[in-house]
Amino acid sequence: MKITKEKIGLVISIVSVSVFLLVWEMASVNRWVSPILISSPSEILREAIWMLQQPSFWNHAKISAFEFSVGFLLAMVIAIPVGVFSGWNFYFNSLVNPFISALYVTPKLTILPVIIIAFGIGVESKIVLVFLMSFFPIVMSAQKAMNTLDQSLIKAARTFTASELQIFTTIALPSTVPFLLNGIRLGMGQGLIAMVVGEMFAASAGIGFMLTNYGQNLQTGRMFVGVIVITLTGLALTYVIALVEKRFSSWKPDLH
Amino acid sequence: MADVVAGAENIKLSTRNLNIVYRNARTNTEVVALKDINLEIKDGEFVCIVGPSGCGKTTFLNTVAGLIKPSEGEIRLDDRLIDGPGADRSVVFQSPSLLPWRTVIANVTYGLELQRRLTRQTRDQAYQYIEMVGLKGFENNYPHELSGGMQQRVNLARALTVEPSLLLLDEPFSALDAQTREFMQAELLRIWRTAKKTSIFITHQIDEAIYLADRVFVFGARPGRVVDVVDVDIPRPRDLKIKRDPAFLRLVDHIWSLIEKESTKQGFDSRD
Numbered sequence: 399m400k401i402t403k404e405k406i407g408l409v410i411s412i413v414s415v416s417v418f419l420l421v422w423e424m425a426s427v428n429r430w431v432s433p434i435l436i437s438s439p440s441e442i443l444r445e446a447i448w449m450l451q452q453p454s455f456w457n458h459a460k461i462s463a464f465e466f467s468v469g470f471l472l473a474m475v476i477a478i479p480v481g482v483f484s485g486w487n488f489y490f491n492s493l494v495n496p497f498i499s500a501l502y503v504t505p506k507l508t509i510l511p512v513i514i515i516a517f518g519i520g521v522e523s524k525i526v527l528v529f530l531m532s533f534f535p536i537v538m539s540a541q542k543a544m545n546t547l548d549q550s551l552i553k554a555a556r557t558f559t560a561s562e563l564q565i566f567t568t569i570a571l572p573s574t575v576p577f578l579l580n581g582i583r584l585g586m587g588q589g590l591i592a593m594v595v596g597e598m599f600a601a602s603a604g605i606g607f608m609l610t611n612y613g614q615n616l617q618t619g620r621m622f623v624g625v626i627v628i629t630l631t632g633l634a635l636t637y638v639i640a641l642v643e644k645r646f647s648s649w650k651p652d653l654h
Numbered sequence: 655m656a657d658v659v660a661g662a663e664n665i666k667l668s669t670r671n672l673n674i675v676y677r678n679a680r681t682n683t684e685v686v687a688l689k690d691i692n693l694e695i696k697d698g699e700f701v702c703i704v705g706p707s708g709c710g711k712t713t714f715l716n717t718v719a720g721l722i723k724p725s726e727g728e729i730r731l732d733d734r735l736i737d738g739p740g741a742d743r744s745v746v747f748q749s750p751s752l753l754p755w756r757t758v759i760a761n762v763t764y765g766l767e768l769q770r771r772l773t774r775q776t777r778d779q780a781y782q783y784i785e786m787v788g789l790k791g792f793e794n795n796y797p798h799e800l801s802g803g804m805q806q807r808v809n810l811a812r813a814l815t816v817e818p819s820l821l822l823l824d825e826p827f828s829a830l831d832a833q834t835r836e837f838m839q840a841e842l843l844r845i846w847r848t849a850k851k852t853s854i855f856i857t858h859q860i861d862e863a864i865y866l867a868d869r870v871f872v873f874g875a876r877p878g879r880v881v882d883v884v885d886v887d888i889p890r891p892r893d894l895k896i897k898r899d900p901a902f903l904r905l906v907d908h909i910w911s912l913i914e915k916e917s918t919k920q921g922f923d924s925r926d
Contacts (some may be wrong), residue, residue: 552752556718558816559739559766568768572755649755651798 419505437619442626445619455608459627460607462593466522469528470589473526474582477508481581482574484537485544486566498541502534507595514600524604530586531592543574558571579643586635594628664697666852667718667820671727674713674878684806687713689877691727695854699845699888702863703871706792706917710878711856713849714716715824718854724876732819744813745822748829750764752797758784758808760795765816776815783811786845803834810842814849825906827862839865840894847891859896860909874916882912 419439425431426438449455456504480606484491484498517523551569560568597606609624672691675684687710695701703711716722718729720739729736731743744765752761762780766772784793787807795804807825808843813821824859827835847852865868867886874881884905888896896902 449670483914548751550747550749550751551753553721554745554747555768556721556744557739557745558768559741560768564768568754568764573757588747649757649796 416611434616434618437622441619442622443595445617446623446626449623450622458603458608459603461521461603462597465524465596465604466528466589468521469525469592470532470586472525473529473532473536473585477533477581477585478540478578482544482571485541486570491541498501498513498534499539501530502538506592510596510599513596519600523529523594524601527592527596530587533590535584535588536581538577539577539584540574543577544570546577547573573636575646576643579639579646583636583639584637587632590628590632590635657770665694666699666924667729667731667854669693669729672714672717672724672729673726674710674717674722675725686877688717689879691878691880692882693871693880695852697718697926698850699868700850700853700855700866701869701871702867703873704860704863704913705873705878706875706913708878709873709875709916711873712824715745715856715876716821716856718820719743719822724790735802741816742819743822743828744818745824746806746809746813746826748825750797750809750852752805752808752812754797757794757796758789758800760810761808761916762815762854763795765812769812769816771816774874777881779812779817780815783815786795786814786848787811801834802830803838806830806838810845814845816849819850821851823853823855825858828857828859835862836894841891843890860906860913861902864902864909865892865894865897868883868907870905872912873918874912880908881916884909894895896906 422436423440426436426441427432443520446522480494480498506527512524513526517526547570552565555569557564574638593604596607597604599611601607605624605627609621611616612620612624669691672688673686674688677684677688678868691714697840703714704709717724718731718736718741730741734742743919744754757765762784763772763777766776766780780868781793784790787810789804789807792800792804796806800808827838830838832844843866855863855866864884864886870881870884870886872882872884873879885904886900888902
């Protein structure tokens with residue numbers, strides 16, 4: 399078997415994670431740190447196996463998944479056209495950009511109390527929060543993409559009598575794809591945070607609600623299961639975006 | 655191919671009193687980029703334009719391409735007034751300006767697509783031009799997989815595939831290394847012989863201009879204007895070796911002295 403750089407890297411990663419888990423376990427078993435604060439990997443595993451058999455866990459997961467997907471999809475569906483069009487058209491940009499710039503830097507979580515009052519403690523308020531948090535990275539990335547179009551391509555297209563619409567569809571839109579995927583990745587992270595924080599703040603169901611309850615009852619192991627579920631979701635979604643990226647970037651030079 | 659009527663001089667492109675003036679709004683001054691350009695280019699001719707930087711040669715090409723509007727005067731192509739870009743001209747710029755997410759064939763058919771002329775027949779034509787520029791077998795490669803010289807071949811094929819009446823080339827080889835450039839010059843002449851397109855080629859390299867052209871227009875700077883038209887009576891097909899021929903070198907000397915005079919004048923201007 400040939401030893402490649404990638405394989406060595408994989409071994410290093412596995413060793414580092416194993417050592418981390420081992421130290422964690424020892425810290426808990428030997429009571430270097432109170433198990434109430436840090437639980438332990440074996441405890442978390444036991445709790446996870448138990449929780450995955452509970453219908454209530456799947457109910458929480460389903461509600462969280464619903465809140466996140468609706469909010470995030472809504473953000474994509476609105477942010478992509480708004481961002482692309484405002485980057486393309488000066489006047490539309492003048493119309494929307496004051497709001498986008500201001501809201502982009504506003505911490506959206508600060509208006510969470512009002513969102514809860516307006517939309518209740520059910521799924522609606524979380525959808526709104528997820529939407530708000532994931533909207534801006536996507537819209538900004540689309541605008542940025544449009545502002546960095548390769549002018550030499552546009553000039554060449556013009557000599558072939560291209561119309562504005564043709565330049566838009568054949569140059570501008572394809573150019574945005576890598577930027578957009580980056581914005582979508584950032585927006586996804588923000589959306590997940592929004593979902594959890596919203597559920598922790600005021601809710602009656604969802605993974606965030608569930609892990610808050612466990613935390614307050616000092617069931618640290620179960621709380622960590624909730625945290626890990628969110629982490630794994632984030633990793634899985636990042637992986638999906640990476641796959642899409644790969645699909646769209648076969649034309650790019652291989653940077654390795 | 656249209657038959658050339660014997661005796662008649664078929665004028666492909668003509669300019670009359672062409673003036674381009676830029677206005678600088680901040681300093682409220684005017685820069686005359688081109689002054690009184692009157693020239694005629696014959697059907698099937700290969701014309702090069704050389705001159706010092708700032709002589710307006712690229713401005714001239716962009717104006718013929720329709721990207722810049724004349725301040726005064728007019729340009730006629732096939733006896734039709736040029737007003738904006740048209741399907742009768744295509745341009746090969748210095749940068750290959752290929753769409754990086756499209757394969758070679760999709761780039762070559764891009765012009766046809768924009769002009770809404772992409773059919774089975776014109777697509778076949780595109781394949782023929784790809785073969786003509788020597789890229790057969792690379793149809794499905796992406797631009798980043800090609801060398802700079804190959805990218806410019808794609809650029810050239812894209813320009814030829816729309817079958818323009820006039821081919822405009824703006825320093826297409828200046829970004830290539832010296833050897834590739836020489837080789838591409840020879841290739842361009844081979845392609846030009848096959849495609850039979852009237853061509854205007856902008857360059858700052860005197861030997862490149864003489865090697866390629868039937869006639870060399872020497873431009874001067876400030877204001878940009880024609881200072882001389884040099885006939886190149888070297889028979890075709892031309893081998894790259896003619897660049898060391900005494901007759902060739904005499905032409906280089908002649909054009910070089912013209913440009914030197916222009917450059918020195920510019921130097922004095924800037925010291926004033």
